[in-house]
Amino acid sequence: MRSTISVVIPALNEAESIGHVVSEMPWSLIAECVVVDNGSTDDTVLIAEAAGARVVRSPRGYGAACKAGSDAALSSSSILVFMDGDGSDLVADLPRLVGPIEAGDADFVIGSRIRGKREARSMLGSQVFAAHLVGTLLRLFQGVRYTDMGPFRAIRRTSLDELQMSELTYGWNLEMQIRAAQHKLRIREIAVDYRRRIGGISKVSGDMRASMKAAIRILGVLFRTGLSRKPGSERVGRE
Ligand SMILES: Nc1nc2c(ncn2[C@@H]2O[C@H](COP(=O)(O)OP(=O)(O)O)[C@@H](O)[C@H]2O)c(=O)[nH]1
Ligand SMILES: [Mg+2]
Numbered sequence: 628m629r630s631t632i633s634v635v636i637p638a639l640n641e642a643e644s645i646g647h648v649v650s651e652m653p654w655s656l657i658a659e660c661v662v663v664d665n666g667s668t669d670d671t672v673l674i675a676e677a678a679g680a681r682v683v684r685s686p687r688g689y690g691a692a693c694k695a696g697s698d699a700a701l702s703s704s705s706i707l708v709f710m711d712g713d714g715s716d717l718v719a720d721l722p723r724l725v726g727p728i729e730a731g732d733a734d735f736v737i738g739s740r741i742r743g744k745r746e747a748r749s750m751l752g753s754q755v756f757a758a759h760l761v762g763t764l765l766r767l768f769q770g771v772r773y774t775d776m777g778p779f780r781a782i783r784r785t786s787l788d789e790l791q792m793s794e795l796t797y798g799w800n801l802e803m804q805i806r807a808a809q810h811k812l813r814i815r816e817i818a819v820d821y822r823r824r825i826g827g828i829s830k831v832s833g834d835m836r837a838s839m840k841a842a843i844r845i846l847g848v849l850f851r852t853g854l855s856r857k858p859g860s861e862r863v864g865r866e
Contacts, residue, residue: 643826690799
């Protein structure tokens with residue numbers, strides 16, 4: 628039987644891009660696209676719905692939105708895909724992300740922008756540096772090889788439940804990766820391409836204050852969960 632896939636997109640004021648992202652969804656492969664809003668003041672909600680998404684509301688925060696989206700996903704869905712709503716992730720990469728889970732070879736597949744082709748200025752130098760630094764620390768402390776903390780990822784729903792995620796802000800992505808290693812999920816990393824956002828304003832990397840806040844949350848997750856326990860020497864499979 629084919630797995631059922633729900634795509635979850637946190638979106639805050641993404642009116643310029645969300646319509647493009649949702650309308651590009653591979654509808655024959657997925658059961659639904661859930662856009663999670665928490666107070667957009669533009670037409671994000673209307674545009675997302677018009678393009679075919681189901682919109683749910685969540686408390687403020689990136690992680691809170693991802694969590695609300697996964698909680699709201701159809702109970703029949705066995706795979707959850709997370710991606711951003713600004714058009715930076717390429718929807719065309721979705722089948723490659725879910726493939727290893729559908730084939731029963733992985734529980735968690737993360738897209739690495741570091742290993743893919745990045746459009747000029749799509750990632751800041753500081754983001755690339757942070758990805759390398761965190762990757763090195765997690766290799767030393769958790770015995771797991773990640774090259775990125777990218778938002779585009781697919782996970783088996785039962786595996787996500789097992790992880791008992793608690794981060795409600797920008798630490799969500801990293802927390803998922805660390806917990807996945809600690810819970811000995813079968814992890815696969817694949818190269819994905821990355822573009823500059825289609826339009827609108829960055830809520831994180833393009834905003835100095837938000838970037839500092841995000842960095843603090845990410846460091847918090849790293850120190851609390853990532854630098855404590857070394858579960859063994861499992862490795863992230865590569866494709
Ligand atoms: N619902 C919700 N979505 C958010 C929030 N913060 C960011 N996002 C969304 O998360 C994704 C990543 O944010 P973005 O501004 O592109 O961050 P950047 O890629 O680091 O510049 C986008 O789809 C945003 O709309 C939030 O607090 N709530
Ligand atoms: Mg972005």
